[in-house]
Amino acid sequence: MSEDKPQSTAEVVEKIVEAEEQRTVVRTQDVKKIYQMGEVEVHALRGVDLEIYAGEYLSIMGPSGSGKSTLFNMVGGLDKPSDGKVYIDEVDVAQLDAYELAWLRCRKIGYIFQSFNLIPVMTALENVTLPMVFAGLTSDESREKGMELLSKVGLADRHSHKPFELSGGQQQRVAVARALANDPTVVLADEPTGNLDLKTGTEIIELLRSMNETSGVTIISATHDHKMLSVSDRVVWIKDGRVDHIANRDELDIEVTQVEGEE
Amino acid sequence: MTTYSQLAGGREISLPFSKAIEISISNLRIRFGRSLITTSGVILAIAFLMSVWSNNAIIESLRAADSSEVNLLLQRKGIEIGLDASGAVSAEAQARMDEEASKQLWLISLSLLVCVVGIANAMLMSVTERFREIGTMKCLGALDSFIVKLFLLESTFQGSAGTAVGIAIGFLLTLLLALIDYGTHVFTYFPAAGLIRSAIAAMVVGTLLSLIGAMLPAWRAAKMEPVAAMRSDT
Numbered sequence: 301m302s303e304d305k306p307q308s309t310a311e312v313v314e315k316i317v318e319a320e321e322q323r324t325v326v327r328t329q330d331v332k333k334i335y336q337m338g339e340v341e342v343h344a345l346r347g348v349d350l351e352i353y354a355g356e357y358l359s360i361m362g363p364s365g366s367g368k369s370t371l372f373n374m375v376g377g378l379d380k381p382s383d384g385k386v387y388i389d390e391v392d393v394a395q396l397d398a399y400e401l402a403w404l405r406c407r408k409i410g411y412i413f414q415s416f417n418l419i420p421v422m423t424a425l426e427n428v429t430l431p432m433v434f435a436g437l438t439s440d441e442s443r444e445k446g447m448e449l450l451s452k453v454g455l456a457d458r459h460s461h462k463p464f465e466l467s468g469g470q471q472q473r474v475a476v477a478r479a480l481a482n483d484p485t486v487v488l489a490d491e492p493t494g495n496l497d498l499k500t501g502t503e504i505i506e507l508l509r510s511m512n513e514t515s516g517v518t519i520i521s522a523t524h525d526h527k528m529l530s531v532s533d534r535v536v537w538i539k540d541g542r543v544d545h546i547a548n549r550d551e552l553d554i555e556v557t558q559v560e561g562e563e
Numbered sequence: 564m565t566t567y568s569q570l571a572g573g574r575e576i577s578l579p580f581s582k583a584i585e586i587s588i589s590n591l592r593i594r595f596g597r598s599l600i601t602t603s604g605v606i607l608a609i610a611f612l613m614s615v616w617s618n619n620a621i622i623e624s625l626r627a628a629d630s631s632e633v634n635l636l637l638q639r640k641g642i643e644i645g646l647d648a649s650g651a652v653s654a655e656a657q658a659r660m661d662e663e664a665s666k667q668l669w670l671i672s673l674s675l676l677v678c679v680v681g682i683a684n685a686m687l688m689s690v691t692e693r694f695r696e697i698g699t700m701k702c703l704g705a706l707d708s709f710i711v712k713l714f715l716l717e718s719t720f721q722g723s724a725g726t727a728v729g730i731a732i733g734f735l736l737t738l739l740l741a742l743i744d745y746g747t748h749v750f751t752y753f754p755a756a757g758l759i760r761s762a763i764a765a766m767v768v769g770t771l772l773s774l775i776g777a778m779l780p781a782w783r784a785a786k787m788e789p790v791a792a793m794r795s796d797t
């Protein structure tokens with residue numbers, strides 16, 4: 301006992317950091333989702349238990365139709381499970397009313413979409429500042445912060461351009477900036493590279509990773525894209541509505557070679 | 564277990580009115596072609612309304628003038644002067660005028676109804692077209708009320724612009740026709756106050772119609788699920 305006592309400050313800090321790293325931001329408990337298609341029931345999720353930790357970069361992988369997007373929508377508070385629970389920051393999403401859900405989406409979660417989904421009538425800067433407007437920032441505050449985010453994604457000089465004047469990769473960069481607008485806890489990206497070519501896709505992935513490293517935001521990304529694997533802290537493999545297995549970073553190299561061998 | 568009161572401890576979410584106006588105006592600007600089609604319905608209906616009202620006002624004023632020269636012109640156009648020796652309208656003339664008025668009212672109501680349906684239809688199309696945009700806004704934290712606000716504002720702006728144009732067209736056409744029929748007497752007995760009153764009434768009617776026509780579409784838009792933004796098709 302007494303030997304343990306004299307701890308250096310560095311050790312304490314390290315312990316706190318460790319504890320912080322293990323803080324759970326999203327937790328799913330036996331989540332099931334059944335879509336009723338007329339007579340037929342589609343079991344999109346068959347009971348998923350998952351813990352996602354603060355600050356990690358998590359990829360959800362799996363074949364088409366395995367339920368990635370479905371799980372993703374539950375985790376993002378966009379859809380409610382047929383059964384089971386989703387906790388975001390230890391708050392049960394199912395208990396939230398419309399206002400609380402909007403609040404959650406506005407401040408706790410940033411979304412990135414496969415098809416970018418910028419508002420077509422707004423400039424890059426207006427797109428980035430829209431969530432800040434909802435969150436009650438003044439125009440000056442949001443303008444300043446928006447420009448800062450746009451420069452972080454390397455598009456400060458394009459702030460007055462409309463989405464149709466930007467390339468797909470640039471639009472997705474704006475979307476990344478928009479997702480970070482209100483300093484969310486979690487950024488959710490459903491196939492963020494799905495509409496991009498290899499090189500641009502890689503750039504977006506690297507951008508997400510660097511955002512994850514600099515601001516500590518948790519990133520959850522559903523993807524087919526094996527490029528994602530190398531930047532992920534953990535990969536969750538979904539198969540037929542269930543978690544098949546979860547691979548940590550150190551196990552990933554083997555995984556990648558296996559996957560590539562299969563194809 | 565965190566309760567929501569803790570969660571909501573931060574600032575609330577809102578969409579300031581000035582920002583909503585800015586967004587809806589840029590929406591209209593970019594979809595100018597579409598707005599023009601929707602607006603043309605409003606323009607036509609209000610032009611018709613305004614022309615009926617201004618015609619009534621001008622005739623009324625000419626009739627009240629009771630100058631023999633004007634009366635002659637009115638009679639030539641088949642308009643009942645209808646004043647007997649005592650200056651009152653004869654019962655027979657009154658009945659004919661009432662019938663005329665109810666026929667007008669029927670036509671006006673019909674055209675306004677068609678106009679509301681047209682607005683509602685165009686707005687619904689616009690909602691369907693923008694499902695992804697609406698879904699995205701909801702993902703960014705928009706409340707149902709923000710979406711309603713945006714669509715109602717958009718329709719109101721579009722409607723009041725159309726109404727203003729309709730009023731101008733209706734009035735000018737009527738004035739032109741009246742000048743052909745009655746010459747400068749129209750100006751001599753110009754019913755300025757009555758016309759201004761009609762214009763204001765028409766403005767209110769047109770704006771209200773646009774608001775009413777947009778209600779169902781705005782509600783539909785607000786009820787759209789945020790997952791709509793995720794759909795990767797189209």
Ligand SMILES: Nc1ncnc2c1ncn2[C@@H]1O[C@H](COP(=O)(O)OP(=O)(O)OP(=O)(O)O)[C@@H](O)[C@H]1O
Nearest residue numbers: 335337342343344363364365366367368369370371
């Ligand atoms: N809205 C819906 N209505 C009915 N069935 C649905 C709906 N959304 C998803 N599904 C079904 O749920 C299953 C899982 O779909 P999901 O979109 O989650 O797969 P995914 O892993 O994201 O696939 P992909 O990689 O192709 O995007 C599929 O069988 C799909 O047909």
Ligand SMILES: [Mg+2]
Nearest residue numbers: 368369370490
């Ligand atoms: Mg998917």
